[in-house]
Amino acid sequence: MDNDISNFDLNLLKAFDALLDEQSVTAAAKRLNLTQPAVSGMLSRLRDHFDDQLFIRNQRGITPTKRAKELSLPIKQLLNDAKLMMQPVVFEPNQSTAQFRIAASDYAIKTVILPLIQLLRAQAPHIRIAVLDVEPDQIYAQLETGALDFALVTPEQTHESLYSQHLFEEHYICAVHQQHEFAQRHQLTLADFCTQPYVLVSQQGDAFQGIVDQLLATHGLQREVVLSLHSFLVLPELLASTDLFAIMPSRLIPQDAELKVLDIPLAIPTFHKCLVWHAHTHHHAPHQWLRQLIGSIYHDLAK
DNA sequence: CGGTTGTGGCTTCCCATTTA
DNA sequence: TAAATGGGAAGCCACAACCG
Numbered sequence: 093m094d095n096d097i098s099n100f101d102l103n104l105l106k107a108f109d110a111l112l113d114e115q116s117v118t119a120a121a122k123r124l125n126l127t128q129p130a131v132s133g134m135l136s137r138l139r140d141h142f143d144d145q146l147f148i149r150n151q152r153g154i155t156p157t158k159r160a161k162e163l164s165l166p167i168k169q170l171l172n173d174a175k176l177m178m179q180p181v182v183f184e185p186n187q188s189t190a191q192f193r194i195a196a197s198d199y200a201i202k203t204v205i206l207p208l209i210q211l212l213r214a215q216a217p218h219i220r221i222a223v224l225d226v227e228p229d230q231i232y233a234q235l236e237t238g239a240l241d242f243a244l245v246t247p248e249q250t251h252e253s254l255y256s257q258h259l260f261e262e263h264y265i266c267a268v269h270q271q272h273e274f275a276q277r278h279q280l281t282l283a284d285f286c287t288q289p290y291v292l293v294s295q296q297g298d299a300f301q302g303i304v305d306q307l308l309a310t311h312g313l314q315r316e317v318v319l320s321l322h323s324f325l326v327l328p329e330l331l332a333s334t335d336l337f338a339i340m341p342s343r344l345i346p347q348d349a350e351l352k353v354l355d356i357p358l359a360i361p362t363f364h365k366c367l368v369w370h371a372h373t374h375h376h377a378p379h380q381w382l383r384q385l386i387g388s389i390y391h392d393l394a395k
Numbered sequence: 396c397g398g399t400t401g402t403g404g405c406t407t408c409c410c411a412t413t414t415a
Numbered sequence: 416t417a418a419a420t421g422g423g424a425a426g427c428c429a430c431a432a433c434c435g
Contacts, residue, residue: 116417116418117417117418117419118416118417118418128417128418128419129418129419129420131418132418132419132420133419133420135418135419136419136420149417149418149419153416153417153418154417154418
């Protein structure tokens with residue numbers, strides 16, 4: 093008996109199973125879509141491997157030996173398991189207890205994770221989401237090692253070998269408390285904007301200049317930034333309770349906020365948000381389902 | 396050095412025939 | 416009547432030789 097599975101043709105197990113069921117080499121061959129000699133040859137190899145006659149020839153076909161009867165159950169089980177393994181994985185969101193790790197900025201938490209959680213509570217209440225900080229230099233390694241499942245980033249932060257799905261394009265607006273004297277005006281000049289105190293959100297947290305200041309400089313202008321934050325979290329509340337202005341992504345303005353949105357007389361570039369993931373999760377059913385769900389948040393809104 | 400091609404050995408198949 | 420066997424064909428794979 094050869095114990096080395098690397099030298100064993102697993103197709104022989106299918107032949108064994110057919111021989112056992114049909115108790116005839118000819119009938120087994122018909123079932124396997126092979127010729128009788130081919131199945132006879134397979135039986136010969138099975139006999140060599142198991143060091144047993146397995147099937148004894150009789151008047152009307154073949155009779156399994158004691159050893160063949162012992163092997164029948166484990167081989168049937170093995171073939172059944174293999175059959176199940178080959179079937180496409182059916183993912184049932186409402187039963188799933190899957191866990192996903194997503195890297196997201198506080199902006200992405202507000203714009204993507206928040207609506208995502210609302211959908212998950214209705215469709216997949218047992219799925220768990222862990223939101224982690226975005227570390228742009230580490231994203232590829234984190235996705236490759238499985239430390240992250242997804243990252244919500246801008247196209248500039250992704251890696252060419254990662255899969256990417258575009259979610260939406262975002263533009264900047266200027267926001268101020270709705271009782272501010274400027275909030276009543278219809279038209280504001282660039283000079284008007286430069287006379288106001290600003291709060292700026294910067295990833296560094298201690299920067300008082302950003303893309304807006306660079307654009308103002310090209311017009312020979314500058315503004316006064318009196319507060320620099322590293323997070324958008326308290327920005328709406330801050331604007332509603334002070335005289336500060338902020339230039340911020342449009343999706344961060346709450347519906348019920350006491351804020352006035354003003355047009356900016358300055359061409360600030362828009363930015364894009366996308367979902368990225370690694371190839372090793374690309375065909376994984378739960379990942380596919382969650383990607384489709386995240387994609388639907390903005391795809392459905394665009395309809 | 397890497398890619399392509401030719402060759403030989405091995406395995407598995409089928410057809411024809413023999414054997415139980 | 417059905418299984419086993421012999422001979423030949425086809426396909427696959429490893430390896431060596433060749434080429435750019």
